[in-house]
Amino acid sequence: MAKRIEVKDLDIYYDKFLAVQGVSMTIEPRSVTALIGPSGCGKSTFLRTLNRMHELVPKARAVGKVLMDGHDLYGPQVDPVAVRRHIGMVFQRPNPFPTMSIYDNVVAGVRLNNKRMKRSEMDALVERSLRSANLWEEVKDRLKRPGSGLSGGQQQRLCIARAIAVQPDVLLMDEPCSALDPISTQAIEDLMLELKQQYTIVIVTHNMQQAARVSDVTGFFNLRSIGEPGGLVEMDETTKIFSSPSNKATEDYVSGRFG
Amino acid sequence: MSSSTELTHPDNQPQPPPEAPLFEKPVSRFGDRVFSSSAMGAGVLILVILAGVAAFLLVEAWPALWADPDEVPGGDGIVLYVWPLLFGTLLAALFALLLAAPLAVAIALFITHYAPRRLATALGYVIDLLAAVPSIIFGLWGLSELAPLTVEPTRWLEENLGFIPLFEGPASATGRTMLVASIVLAVMILPITTAVIREAFLQTPRLHEEASLALGATRWEMIRQAVLPFGRSSIIGGAMLGLGRALGETMAVAIVLSPSGGVTFNLINNGNPSTIAANIALDFPESSGLDINVLIASGLVLFAVTLLVNMTARAVINRRRDFSGAN
Numbered sequence: 001m002a003k004r005i006e007v008k009d010l011d012i013y014y015d016k017f018l019a020v021q022g023v024s025m026t027i028e029p030r031s032v033t034a035l036i037g038p039s040g041c042g043k044s045t046f047l048r049t050l051n052r053m054h055e056l057v058p059k060a061r062a063v064g065k066v067l068m069d070g071h072d073l074y075g076p077q078v079d080p081v082a083v084r085r086h087i088g089m090v091f092q093r094p095n096p097f098p099t100m101s102i103y104d105n106v107v108a109g110v111r112l113n114n115k116r117m118k119r120s121e122m123d124a125l126v127e128r129s130l131r132s133a134n135l136w137e138e139v140k141d142r143l144k145r146p147g148s149g150l151s152g153g154q155q156q157r158l159c160i161a162r163a164i165a166v167q168p169d170v171l172l173m174d175e176p177c178s179a180l181d182p183i184s185t186q187a188i189e190d191l192m193l194e195l196k197q198q199y200t201i202v203i204v205t206h207n208m209q210q211a212a213r214v215s216d217v218t219g220f221f222n223l224r225s226i227g228e229p230g231g232l233v234e235m236d237e238t239t240k241i242f243s244s245p246s247n248k249a250t251e252d253y254v255s256g257r258f259g
Numbered sequence: 260m261s262s263s264t265e266l267t268h269p270d271n272q273p274q275p276p277p278e279a280p281l282f283e284k285p286v287s288r289f290g291d292r293v294f295s296s297s298a299m300g301a302g303v304l305i306l307v308i309l310a311g312v313a314a315f316l317l318v319e320a321w322p323a324l325w326a327d328p329d330e331v332p333g334g335d336g337i338v339l340y341v342w343p344l345l346f347g348t349l350l351a352a353l354f355a356l357l358l359a360a361p362l363a364v365a366i367a368l369f370i371t372h373y374a375p376r377r378l379a380t381a382l383g384y385v386i387d388l389l390a391a392v393p394s395i396i397f398g399l400w401g402l403s404e405l406a407p408l409t410v411e412p413t414r415w416l417e418e419n420l421g422f423i424p425l426f427e428g429p430a431s432a433t434g435r436t437m438l439v440a441s442i443v444l445a446v447m448i449l450p451i452t453t454a455v456i457r458e459a460f461l462q463t464p465r466l467h468e469e470a471s472l473a474l475g476a477t478r479w480e481m482i483r484q485a486v487l488p489f490g491r492s493s494i495i496g497g498a499m500l501g502l503g504r505a506l507g508e509t510m511a512v513a514i515v516l517s518p519s520g521g522v523t524f525n526l527i528n529n530g531n532p533s534t535i536a537a538n539i540a541l542d543f544p545e546s547s548g549l550d551i552n553v554l555i556a557s558g559l560v561l562f563a564v565t566l567l568v569n570m571t572a573r574a575v576i577n578r579r580r581d582f583s584g585a586n
Contacts, residue, residue: 053473085475095466099488108484109474159470166474 002029002200003069003086003169005050010064011229012045012054019045021229023064025219027170032192032201034211034238037221037253042230043204046221047172050202051087052080068169085109088163092175094155096147096162103143105158106130109166125165133161134191153184160191164199171195173203177210189214208254212242220250313562320556322549330549341557343522347532348561350524351437351512352505355444360498362445363452371460372482383457390450398514401443406434406515413438413527427525435517438526440534443511448501455500459493460486492575499572506536506565513537535561 005027012020020042027033035043048054049062052073066073073083088109096105106126110117117125126143130136135157139150147158156176163171173192177185192201192214205211211218219235234247245251328336366386370379410432417428463486471481487494518533525531533541535557543554 051473053469056469056472081475081477083475084473089473091466091469091473093466095464095470097467097470097485097488099491108471112474112476112480112484162470162474 002198004029005170005200005202006065006067007050008065008067010046010049010062010066012042012049012062013060014057015059018229020221021231023232025232025235027200027202028217029200030196030198031216032196032203032214034215034218035202035204035221036206036208036211036218037230037233038223039206040230041221041223043221044174045230046232047174047202047204050170050172051089052083053089055080085112085166086168087170087172088166088168090156090159090163090171090173090176093179094152094159096150096155096158098146098148100147101144102139102147102150102158105147106161106165108162129161129165130158132164132191132195133157134187134194135161151184153180153187156180156184156188157191160188160195164195168199170200170202173201175204175206178206185210208242212238218242220245220247220253222249222253316555316559316562319552320559321552323552323556326549326552331553332550337553337556340553341535341560343520343532344535344538344557345560345564346522347437347518348506348534348536349564350532351441351444351516351534352502354437354441354526355448355505356498356502358442358445359449359452359501360494363449363456363497363501364494366449366453367457367460368482368486370457372478372486386450386453389446390454394447394508395510395514397443397447398511401439401511401515402435405442406436406439409434409436409439409442409527416527424524425526428528430527431517431529433517433529435515436527436529437516437531440512440515440531441526443515444505444508447508447511448504451504452497452501455497456490456494459490459497463489495572495575499568502568503565506561506568508534509536509540513540 007023007025007027010020010023011018012023023046035047037043045054050066050073054060054062062074064074068086072078096102097108100108103126106129107122110122110125127136127140130139135154138154139158142149147155150158156179160171160176177188180188189210192203195201196216203211203215215238217235218238218241220233220241221230222233223230234241234245234250236245241250242254245254251257323331323337326337328334331337331340333340366382370382370386374382410430413426413428413430413434413436416426417430420426421428467485467489468481471484476484512534513536516531516533516537517529518538519530520532521530522532523530539554539558543551546554
C-alpha cells in the first residue's frame with residue numbers, strides 16, 4: 001500500500017511568482033519524512049503539490065515531475081481528483097465536517113469513492129479506522145453525535161481516521177499538531193509511529209523536537225534570501241540532520257541560531 | 260515579567276497595604292450605557308410595533324368574527340369568506356417558492372463556486388437589481404407580457420398533462436391564471452432568497468472545502484459534502500423569507516390574477532381564488548362598515564399564517580443546531 005514518491009526539479013508558482021524552486025527528493029515508503037524550515041519558505045506549498053491541492057488556488061501551478069511508484073502525478077492524462085484519492089491529507093486545524101456525525105465523517109471519503117458497501121462492512125471500516133487513529137475507545141458510544149463536539153485533539157484524530165479510511169498510499173500532514181496541546185500532540189505522534197508501518201507519511205512541522213522524535217528522514221527548506229524563491233537546502237537521515245548536518249544554514253536552524 | 264523580578268529583588272521593600280481597594284464598584288461608562296440602551300430600545304421598539312399591529316388587527320377584526328353570517332360578503336360567514344382567499348394565498352406562495360427555491364440555490368452556487376469572478380460580480384448586481392423593481396412593475400409585466408405567452412403552453416399542458424389536477428384546465432384564454440401569478444411571485448422572491456443563500460455559501464469555511472477535496476471529491480461532491488450542508492439552515496431561512504414575501508405580496512397578484520373565488524388546485528383555468536392581500540387591495544376602496552372589518556379579519560389570518568411560517572422555519576433551523584457548524 002505504501003508507495004515511494006520521487007520529486008524531480010519541481011518549480012512551484014503562484015501565478016507569475018516563483019515560490020519554490022528546483023526541489024528534488026525521494027520519499028521512502030513506510031517511513032516518516034519531516035519537512036522543516038522557517039515560515040514562508042514553501043514547505044506547506046510543496047506538500048500541497050504532492051496531492052495536487054496547490055492548484056486549487058487560482059492561477060497556481062507546479063512544473064516538474066512528481067512520481068508515485070513511477071507514475072507521474074502531473075502527467076497530461078492524470079485526474080487530480082484521482083490523485084487525491086490515493087494521497088490523503090491532514091490539515092493544520094482539525095476540520096471534521098461539522099454537519100456530519102463522527103460515523104459519517106469517517107466514511108465520508110469512502111462514500112465519495114462510490115463504493116457500494118454493506119452496512120456491516122461500513123461499521124467494521126469505521127471501527128478499524130477509529131482504532132487505527134486511537135480514537136475508538138473515546139467515541140464508540142457516541143458515533144452518531146456531531147464530530148465538532150469533540151476536543152481539538154480528538155477532532156484531529158478523527159480527521160486522521162477519515163484520511164486512512166480510504167486506505168491511501170501516502171499520508172500528508174501539514175503541521176497537524178500546531179493547534180493542539182502537548183498531550184494531544186503526543187497522542188498524534190505515537191499514532192504516526194504506528195501508521196508508518198503501513199503508510200508513507202510526510203509531515204510539515206515547525207516543531208523541531210517533533211521532527212526529531214517522529215521522523216526517519218528530515219528535509220530542511222529555506223529561502224535563498226529575501227525575495228528569492230524557497231527551496232530544499234538539505235535532506236538526510238533525521239539523526240544526521242540534527243547532529244551533523246552538512247550545510248551551515250541547516251546547522252544554524254536546528255541549533256536555534258537562526259534569525 | 261518585570262514585576263516578578265522586582266518582587267524577588269532583595270532591595271525591594273514590601274509594598275505597603277493599599278489604602279483603597281484596587282477594584283472599586285463597577286464603573287458605568289458613557290459609551291456602554293448608550294450602546295446597551297439603544298440596543299435594548301431597538302429590541303423593545305420592534306416588539307411594540309408588532310404588538311401594535313396585532314392589536315389593531317384584533318380590534319378591527321373583532322366585529323367581523325362575531326358578525327351574523329348573512330352580513331358577511333358572500334353571505335356564508337367569515338370562515339367561508341376567508342377560506343378561499345387563504346387557500347389562494349398559500350397556493351400562489353407555495354408554488355412560487357417551489358419555482359424560486361431550487362433556482363435560487365442554483366444561482367447562488369453558480370455565483371459562489373462556478374462562475375469566473377467578474378461574471379459572478381455582475382450577476383450578483385443583476386439579481387440585487389431585481390429586488391429594486393417595484394412590485395407593480397412586475398404585475399404589469401406579468402399581465403401584458405407573461406400572461407399572453409402562457410396561453411399556448413397551458414393549452415398544451417391541459418391536453419397532455421390534464422390528468423394532473425394542477426393542469427386540469429380548461430386553459431384560460433387570457434392567461435391571467437394562478438400559474439402566471441406564481442411565476443411573477445417567484446421572480447419577485449428570487450433576489451432575497453438568492454442573496455441569503457449566496458451569503459451562506461460564501462461563508463463556507465475554506466477548511467471544510469479543502470477537507471472534502473483532499474478526500475478526492477469532485478467539485479460537485481465537495482459542494483454536496485461541505486457547501487450545501489453548511490448552508491442548509493440559510494437555504495431554509497432564505498426560502499422562508501421568500502415565502503413570507505410571497506404570502507404578503509399584493510399589487511403583482513392583484514393585477515395579474517382574474518379571480519373567481521373557487522377553491523381549486525387547477526393552476527391554468529379561470530376559476531382561481533384570489534389571495535388575501537390582493538383581495539384587500541382591490542376591495543378596500545369600495546368597502547364600508549362591516550365589510551372593512553371582514554377584510555381586516557382576513558388580514559389577521561394572513562398575519563397569523565406568516566407568523567406560523569416563520570416560527571416553523573426557526574424550529575427547523577434549531578433542530579439541526581448541533582450539526583450546523585456554529586459551535
